[in-house]
Amino acid sequence: MVDTHRALATSARTWTTPAVLPVPQQPARTELIEQWHQRCSALGLTRIExxxxxxxxxxxxxxxxxxNQRLFTHAAPVMEMLFEQIVNTESMIVLADVTGTILHSVGDDRFLQRADKVALTPGVNWAEHSKGTNAIGTALFEETPTVVHGGEHFIHANHFLTCSAAPIFDPRGNMLGVLDVTGDQRSYHQHTMGLVRMSARMIENQWLSDDYGNRLRLHFHSRVEFIGTLLEGIIVVGADGKILGANRSALDQLDMSSAALRMHSLTSLFGTTASAVFDHFRTPLPVPMTLSLAGGREFHVNARFNGPQRSMVMEPGFSQAAAEVVDHRAAAGNSSRRSGALAGDTANSADGTLFSGLHYLNTGDPQIGALVQKVQRVINRDIPLLILGETGTGKELLARAVHQDSNRAKQPFVAVNCASIPESLIEAELFGYEDGAFTGARRKGAVGRIVQANGGTLFLDEIGDMPLPLQARLLRVLQERNVTPLGSLKSIPVDIAVIGATHRKLRDMIEAGSFREDLYYRLNGLVVKLPALRERCDLDVVARRILLAECPHGTPDISAPVMSLFKAYAWPGNVRQLANVLRTASVMAAGEGQIAEHHLSDDFLEDVRCLRQGREPAAPVAMPAAPPAAYAVPVHSPALPQGRAAEPIIAPARPAAMAEVAAPRTLSEAEVELIRNALAAANGNISVASKQLGISRNTIYRKLRWAK
Structure with a gap:
């Protein structure tokens, strides 16, 4: 956010005030005022009210x-700063809600007393139907910044006033209220309107950041020097690439209404994708992108995203990564200030993400409570932490909470998912590289994740999936606290706290020779296991927090039958699956106030029907090492020592030639055949096949397990 004092002090140089000077030589202005007055007469008002x-x-x-508490919370500090700019000018600042009722005012004491004589005071309605033509009411009606000066007021008693008002909108274009500066008409200044408009946009931008702090935001302007100022446009991009909202400057620059802009995606608007944006801004010290509208107009663009850093590793599929980010944050009720209030207090992490500490994770489950107590004892004691648990239980969320409660909270938290980065790239990703270190390397090289985490915390998610040769190099870094980028002879000293996490059984992997024992003991200073959601007794609290984060305005309840169903379900995808189910259900139940069974997704209900019929529901995604026998065979690595068996890897049980046998007879059989062919093409890799098919790994497990 631009420095507020500096922005207000320089507003006269950066804002263009509309030509609204109250002089009779302006025929267009005179005609406009006459229209406003005729509207007041039609409402039955008289000028001597x-x-x-x-x-x-x-x-x-x-x-x-x-x-209107949220509006007041954002507006109050802006009003105080605005007042510093107009102090001793016989003026006051007024905040009114969308109905025109004054909520709050600050100003010079002497002028506040004069304003009281015309009822310009909190609790009084200043809509046009009540007070005739005035800046507050007319700005509400016209939905545009408005100046009403002296005799332009419809009611004679208000002729001593000069008023400049600007409406305040949320990112979806809904009006929230009006900000107004009113003073003695003899003290009118042409820059007042600029100050008011700037202040209104400060409030709007704060509202946008509050609503979409965990979404991709593009900050843009046709002139690069205006990025980072209140003149910049801001648009918010959803996980599917759709435009979710924008500030007023964005609408002005794009010459679109809020509704029209939300019909666009990033691709249809700028001809790019979220993945391309992330790839550009992953580079060290990136310059602004240049994006163009369909008509050719160019904008300079910066991107901001306050989610976990691992989402910056963009393979094709921003949607999936961003959805996982939202799942984790929503599951903790931590996606905005509003949900943070449940815990009593919140804090800002180094990357700008609003985040609560360990106390917020303690939601009443005894296992979680005991885990939190253990972790709190080792914070700031240079003891490594290793988090075990099934996929989706919130391992990264716990790691972030530890970082937030530590002395390193103001430094970076860098998350690396060792399972999501291709084996050929993970070394360069972790350690960085010099220019020309390998084919395809970026010019000027790249800073590795370990160096990025210097002074802060490095979170190694799915550490059990790290290639064996890389484990030796990581161990050396942890022991020597120095990093040597690929292609470089120079070591870089680093000071990092390391937190590892995995869903695998590392001791078994050590026995199998696929995980280094010395690295294991370097990482497991304290080992804690996050319980699966089905093992916890706080499901109702977790579900409520997810809904509060997803639907802050009009949070639906969960009906008793649905909650009973939830508590009986095994939740193979854990908290992440619960968040996905509730997100869909909250959308389907919009306006109804309660989530019923018919609001749940078909995919989830299919699992539930299976449970009710006494059949085994889908296998947990967290246990890929034990695939259904119907479609998997163990594959042993020749690199392992003799006599040691490797973990079974998913591989198609049938040779490719068998896929050409009889054509499938039903839709279900066709689905199974398609899945098996995709698995064969992906060499048995479930993740690759699921991305190619556009379905979840959980669905692949279920379809093949139920295949006859």
Whole structure:
């Protein structure tokens, strides 16, 4: 966020005030005022109306303020800073809600007393139907910044005022209220409107950041020097590439309405993808991108994303990575300030992500409570932490909480998923490389993840999937605290805390020779195991927090039958699966207030029907080492010592030639045949096949397990 004091102080140089000077030589302006006055007459108002000295009762005003608490929270500090710019000018600053009711005001004491005489005070409604033409009410009606000066006010009693007001909108284009500066008409200044508009946009931008702190945001302007100022446009991109919202500057620059912009995706608007944006900004010290509209107009663009750093590793599929980010954050109720209030307090991490510490993870389950107590004892004691647990249980969330509660909280938290990076690239990703270190390397090289984490925390997710040769090099780094990038002879000293995580049984892997014993003992200073969701007793609390994060306004309840169903279900995908189920259900139940069984996805209900019929539900995604016998055979690595068996790897049980036998007779058989062929083409790699087919690994397991 741009420095507020500096922005307000320099607004006169950066904002263009509309030509609204109240002089009779402006025929267009005179005609506009006449239209406004005719509208007031049509409402039955007269120009000699007496001021309304019957504001809302204290109780009603309290209700109105509570209803607009979020607006007030964002507006109050901006109003105070704006007041510093207009102090001693016979002026006041007013915040009104979308109905025109004044919620809050600050100003010079002497002028506040004069304003009281015309009922310009909290609790009084200043919509046009109540007070005639005035900046607050007219800005609400016209939905645009408005100046009403002196005799332009419809009611004679208000002729001593000069008012400049700007509406405040949320990222989806819904009006939230109005910010207004009112003063003695003799103190009118042409820059006042610029100050008000700038202040309104500060509030809007803060609202946008609050709503979409964990989404990809593009900050852009046609002039690169304006990026990072209040003149920049901001658009928010969803996990599927769709435009979710934007600030007013973005709408102005793109010359679109909010509704029209939300019809676009990143591809249809700028001709690019989220993956391309992430790839560009993963480079060290990236320069702004240049993106063009269909008509050829160019913009300079910076990107911001406050989610976990592993989402920056973009293989084709920003959607999946971003969805996982949201799942983890939503499961902890940590996607915004509003859910953080459940825990009592929140803190900002080094990467800008709003995040709560370990205490917030303690949701009433005894196992989680005991785990949190253990972890709290080793924080800041230079003891490595190894987190075990099934996929989706929240291992990264726990690691972030540890980082947030440690002395390293203001330094980077860098997450690396050892299973998601191709084996050929993971060494360069971790250690970095020099220019020309290998074919395809970026010019000027790249900083590795370990160096990026210097001073902070390095989270090695799925450490059990790290290639054996790389384990030796990582061990050397942990022992010597020095990193040598690929192609370089120079070592870089690093100071990092290391947290590892895996769903695998590392002791078994050590016995099999696929994981180094010395690295294991370097990582397991304290080993904790996150329980699976089916083993916890706080499912209702976790579900509620997910819904609060997904639906902050009008959070639906979960019906008793659905909650009973949830508690009886095995949740093979754990908290991540619960978050996905609730996200879909909350959308389907929009406006109904309660999630019922018919709001749940067909995929989930299929598992439930299987459970009710006494059949085994889908195998947990977390246990790929034990695939269904119907379609997998063990494959042993020739590199292992004699007599040691490797973990079975998913591989098609049938030779390719058998796929050409009889054509499938049903849709179900056709699905199974397609899945088996995809597995054969992917050499048995479930993850690759699932991406090619566009379905989850869980679905592949289920379809093949149930195949006759």
């Amino acid at each position: 007496r001021p309304d000295f019957e504001p809302l009762t204290r109780c009603d005003l309290t209700v109105a303020r509570e209803r």
